[in-house]
Amino acid sequence: MPLEDIAVSVYDPRLDNSPTPNVQALLNEIATHLVALLEDGEGSSIDLRGLPLMPGEREALRNALGRGEISARVETLGEAEIHETAFPGVWWSQHRDESGDTVAELIEICLQPAMLTSHPADVGNGLERLHRLIDSDTTTV
Amino acid sequence: MAEHDEYTIGQHLQSQGISRRAFLKFCTAMASALALPPSAALAMASELPGKRRPSVIYMSYQECTGCLESLTRSFSPTLENLMFNVMSLDYDDTLQAAAGFQAEQAREAAMKANWGKYLMIVDGAIPNANNGYCTAAGKSALDSIRETAKGAAAVVAVGTCAAFGGLPIANPNPTGATMVSDIVTDKPVINVPGCPPIPAVITGTLAHFLTFGKLPELDQLKRPIAFYGNTIHDRCYRRPFYDQGKFAKTFDDEGARNGWCLYELGCKGPTTYNACATVKWNGGTSFPIQSGHGCFGCSEPGFWDRGDLYKPLSAGLWHGNMAAELGTAAVAGIAIGGAAAMAARHRQDAHQKKETK
Numbered sequence: 001m002p003l004e005d006i007a008v009s010v011y012d013p014r015l016d017n018s019p020t021p022n023v024q025a026l027l028n029e030i031a032t033h034l035v036a037l038l039e040d041g042e043g044s045s046i047d048l049r050g051l052p053l054m055p056g057e058r059e060a061l062r063n064a065l066g067r068g069e070i071s072a073r074v075e076t077l078g079e080a081e082i083h084e085t086a087f088p089g090v091w092w093s094q095h096r097d098e099s100g101d102t103v104a105e106l107i108e109i110c111l112q113p114a115m116l117t118s119h120p121a122d123v124g125n126g127l128e129r130l131h132r133l134i135d136s137d138t139t140t141v
Numbered sequence: 142m143a144e145h146d147e148y149t150i151g152q153h154l155q156s157q158g159i160s161r162r163a164f165l166k167f168c169t170a171m172a173s174a175l176a177l178p179p180s181a182a183l184a185m186a187s188e189l190p191g192k193r194r195p196s197v198i199y200m201s202y203q204e205c206t207g208c209l210e211s212l213t214r215s216f217s218p219t220l221e222n223l224m225f226n227v228m229s230l231d232y233d234d235t236l237q238a239a240a241g242f243q244a245e246q247a248r249e250a251a252m253k254a255n256w257g258k259y260l261m262i263v264d265g266a267i268p269n270a271n272n273g274y275c276t277a278a279g280k281s282a283l284d285s286i287r288e289t290a291k292g293a294a295a296v297v298a299v300g301t302c303a304a305f306g307g308l309p310i311a312n313p314n315p316t317g318a319t320m321v322s323d324i325v326t327d328k329p330v331i332n333v334p335g336c337p338p339i340p341a342v343i344t345g346t347l348a349h350f351l352t353f354g355k356l357p358e359l360d361q362l363k364r365p366i367a368f369y370g371n372t373i374h375d376r377c378y379r380r381p382f383y384d385q386g387k388f389a390k391t392f393d394d395e396g397a398r399n400g401w402c403l404y405e406l407g408c409k410g411p412t413t414y415n416a417c418a419t420v421k422w423n424g425g426t427s428f429p430i431q432s433g434h435g436c437f438g439c440s441e442p443g444f445w446d447r448g449d450l451y452k453p454l455s456a457g458l459w460h461g462n463m464a465a466e467l468g469t470a471a472v473a474g475i476a477i478g479g480a481a482a483m484a485a486r487h488r489q490d491a492h493q494k495k496e497t498k
Contacts (some may be wrong), residue, residue: 045179047172076163095166103170106179114183115169119161121151121190 022053023060026107030065030090033109037089043110049102065090065107074115078103082113150227151190161186168352174345174420175357176367185352189227195351196251196259199233200289202275202282203309203318204265208300209235211337212344227351228260234277245278252292260350261293263321266302266309270317286324295329295350296321299343301439304332304364311445322363329356332363336439339420342368362442364414373410373436376418379403397433407451408435415440 019027029046036042048058066086074080078100082093091113095104148156154164165186172182201209213236230236231251232244239247251259267282268274275282290296298321301307309318322330333346346365349357357365374380382388382402389396389403397403404411410418413436417428429436435451438444449456 047176047179049173050176074162074166076160077166080166095169097170104166104173106169106173108179114165114186115162119165121155122160122162125155125160 019064020054020057020060022051022057023064026051026061027064030087030107030109034087034089037109037111043108045109046107048105048107062092065092072116080115082115148194149190150192150194153194154190161190164190171345171348171352174341174367175349175365189352194227194229196231196255197228197262197347198231198248198251198259198289198293199236199262199264200286201234202263202265202267202286202303203316204300204302205308206235206264208264208303208335208337208343209233211340212299228347231259241278248289252289256292258294259292260347261289261296262299262347263296263303264299266306266318266320267324268309268316269319269324270315274316283324286321290325290328293328295331295356296325297331297333297346297350298322298363299333300338301334301336301444304334304362305442307336308445310443330363331356331359331365334362334364334369334440335415336437336444338440339368339416339422341420342416360414364440368416368420369414369440371414371416371419373413373415373418373430374408377410377430378418379430392433403430403433403435405453406435407449407453409438409441409444409447409454410436411454413438413441 026046033044033046036044053061068084068086068088071081071083074082078095078097080093080095082091084091089109089111091108091110093104093106093108093113093115094102095106097103151161154161165182168185168189169179169182171177172179172185199209229251232248234240234244237244237247263286267286269283272281272283277285280288298304302309302318303321306314306318306320309316310320322332331346331350333343335342342365345368346357349365349367357367360366360369362369374383377383379400379402382400383404387396387399387401388405389399389401390405391397392406402408408430410430417436418430421428421431437450438447441447
């Protein structure tokens with residue numbers, strides 16, 4: 001029996017531009033969170049490392065969400081890269097340790113990720129240092 | 142207790158020059174490692190800085206210090222070291238500078254100041270056969286663990302020796318080694334087995350208790366499900382070869398070179414619950430199977446006595462010392478045979494004496 005007579009079709013995800021069921025489910029979940037953000041001001045996050053994604057699905061999700069206007073790099077205990085996707089209010093954040101290994105990867109649905117906000121305690125510390133700088137004769141503290 | 146322990150965690154972070162943003166990153170990584178909802182990171186980052194650092198007392202018994210090496214020589218030192226800013230390590234006879242009565246005074250002072258609230262970490266099995274084994278500062282291991290556990294909020298048994306007895310409990314177990322949960326029966330016990338455990342698994346378990354003040358969800362062997370919920374086999378990247386029936390037969394054959402399943406070379410992955418296949422070692426670089434060697438099953442009870450490490454699981458597991466037990470059976474057989482022979486001989490003698498009369 002020639003091969004073409006066997007009723008088996010070969011699926012190649014690279015040739016298929018439609019989202020896989022996992023990506024489709026995630027896009028729907030993000031849409032639901034966006035509704036909650038708009039109506040109740042309630043932010044939320046999705047931990048990508050906790051999801052059993054198949055090879056290529058993370059990239060497919062990244063491509064589907066695209067990139068928006070803001071991209072930030074945070075340097076604390078290793079790097080973190082946070083960018084807004086093409087959908088305002090949907091942020092992709094990847095946190096790495098000092099060795100470059102990913103320690104957390106999240107999709108955050110919020111007006112502004114907490115990591116990009118100054119904390120009052122840090123502001124207070126900074127103000128103390130600024131006062132010391134003003135009171136000292138040097139230009140560094 | 143030292144004066145700095147009166148500080149809150151937030152004050153301590155500030156004194157170390159650690160920003161709240163860095164702390165938020167630490168909490169985000171911990172929440173992800175523990176499979177907590179991402180919102181937990183924000184809650185941890187806002188709640189913890191206002192709390193006092195919990196006191197931790199680390200006790201070592203029959204162990205090789207590999208577990209402490211694993212914890213302190215982790216690949217991502219800053220993130221892991223942040224743990225030591227969140228807790229106050231008041232006693233660890235391997236790490237602390239104090240020795241002798243000063244060290245014991247520090248432990249007693251920490252216990253008194255934090256009675257009912259401190260976290261006790263135990264590393265190593267506890268000898269039970271002779272109350273004089275493993276004596277430190279004039280106290281046997283058995284007395285010392287009982288005394289220290291009395292005021293603890295919970296006890297974390299780090300490493301397979303503390304959790305299940307490990308190497309010391311292996312046949313013939315000359316010291317009568319036993320596991321923490323057999324001695325500490327009136328306090329919550331969390332087992333974090335492994336020889337040694339993965340650093341992130343140790344710190345993740347501690348972080349959960351320190352931040353939420355309660356135990357993480359545990360399995361029937363008291364292990365945190367977040368890390369011990371799946372077998373190595375379930376998450377192994379060589380699993381598809383097992384499903385296809387492709388096995389390496391020797392460590393240098395074509396199957397081994399092609400990265401096929403190591404089941405027939407004794408891999409204990411199918412019966413071993415741990416996070417090696419996902420969290421991995423050396424900063425996520427690799428784990429034993431990825432390096433071409435099967436899993437030993439070091440996070441399971443009795444792994445030293447489970448028979449040949451290089452025989453497949455299908456060859457059966459012998460939970461004991463076959464030679465010793467066969468030897469005992471033979472001795473028992475000889476004894477029974479001897480007694481029967483003696484009885485027969487006695488009957489013969491009695492019969493002969495009767496004949497002579």
